[in-house]
Amino acid sequence: MSEPAIVLGPNQYGKAEVRVVKVTRDAARHGIDDLNVTSQLRGDFAAAHLAGDNAHVVATDTQKNTIFAFARDGIGSPEAFLLRLADHFTGSFDWVSGGRWEAERFAWQRIRVGDGEHDHAFVRSGQEVRTAVVVADGADRHVIAGLKELTVLKTTESGFEGYPKDRYTTLPETHDRILATDVAARWRYGRHDVDYDAVYAGVRALLLEAFAEGYSAGLQATLFDMGRRVLERHPEIAEIRFSMPNKHHFVVDLSPFGLDNPNEVFFAADRPYGLIEAAVQRDGVGSPAVAWEGIGGFC
Numbered sequence: 001m002s003e004p005a006i007v008l009g010p011n012q013y014g015k016a017e018v019r020v021v022k023v024t025r026d027a028a029r030h031g032i033d034d035l036n037v038t039s040q041l042r043g044d045f046a047a048a049h050l051a052g053d054n055a056h057v058v059a060t061d062t063q064k065n066t067i068f069a070f071a072r073d074g075i076g077s078p079e080a081f082l083l084r085l086a087d088h089f090t091g092s093f094d095w096v097s098g099g100r101w102e103a104e105r106f107a108w109q110r111i112r113v114g115d116g117e118h119d120h121a122f123v124r125s126g127q128e129v130r131t132a133v134v135v136a137d138g139a140d141r142h143v144i145a146g147l148k149e150l151t152v153l154k155t156t157e158s159g160f161e162g163y164p165k166d167r168y169t170t171l172p173e174t175h176d177r178i179l180a181t182d183v184a185a186r187w188r189y190g191r192h193d194v195d196y197d198a199v200y201a202g203v204r205a206l207l208l209e210a211f212a213e214g215y216s217a218g219l220q221a222t223l224f225d226m227g228r229r230v231l232e233r234h235p236e237i238a239e240i241r242f243s244m245p246n247k248h249h250f251v252v253d254l255s256p257f258g259l260d261n262p263n264e265v266f267f268a269a270d271r272p273y274g275l276i277e278a279a280v281q282r283d284g285v286g287s288p289a290v291a292w293e294g295i296g297g298f299c
């Protein structure tokens, strides 16, 4: 029996992590957009791989330059910027049938001076990084927005009880513990007539509100509550996925020092950590695999 032939499988290529900063300076009060953009093209690139024929290979350098050139007109929301890139590359080259464009956006806030805000001096704001992915597949456009590194902590109103105990279980039950995590979430839009910046702000607020409010019976329950609130309030969002580490805070035994410790002094362990991941979906609404392809881990 002969060995199967060796053939080219799925492929994409482009420029990764183009750091583009756009200053808007048509008035004394400047604005700033700070992004990390990755562009990857899909289509007929077989000859490049199989024969070294680069006739179809839009250089990664050209893709990088296109990102800078498009920034000259203003960036706007990361989702809108990525959609422009997708339409440009698929519209300009017949053999580019799709691709994947991804962005991280770093937020800056005006520095407060006296009781005003400075016109052109900024401090990195917040901690979370906004994320966006656009996948073009022929005429289809999939838009996934998100955030990562949104670090939150509550000092009470969290517990973990009722779990199975076996011979390896040592964890004591508690109904009063610290709950801390770095929220990473991505949500897929089911429609595209969306004010991406406004929805981002709304989702971020709902995630924080869900984390803060009420008693958490576990990070899993908190995760689902976050997702449920987002889907209830945002019909334009089809589904949302989360990846959240449970950043354990262990009560330190101070009895060797003759001290009590009524949930006041903790050891903040950095590893290992629990890792809680889930999708929150609308029943009966499918989740297109092509939209999520290339997203590392769960979200």
Ligand SMILES: O=c1[nH]c(=O)c2[nH]c(=O)[nH]c2[nH]1
Binding pocket: 160, 171, 217, 218, 219, 220, 246, 274
């Ligand atoms: O919120 C939690 N979920 C778990 O699955 C888990 N497992 C664990 O040891 N502690 C916790 N906490």
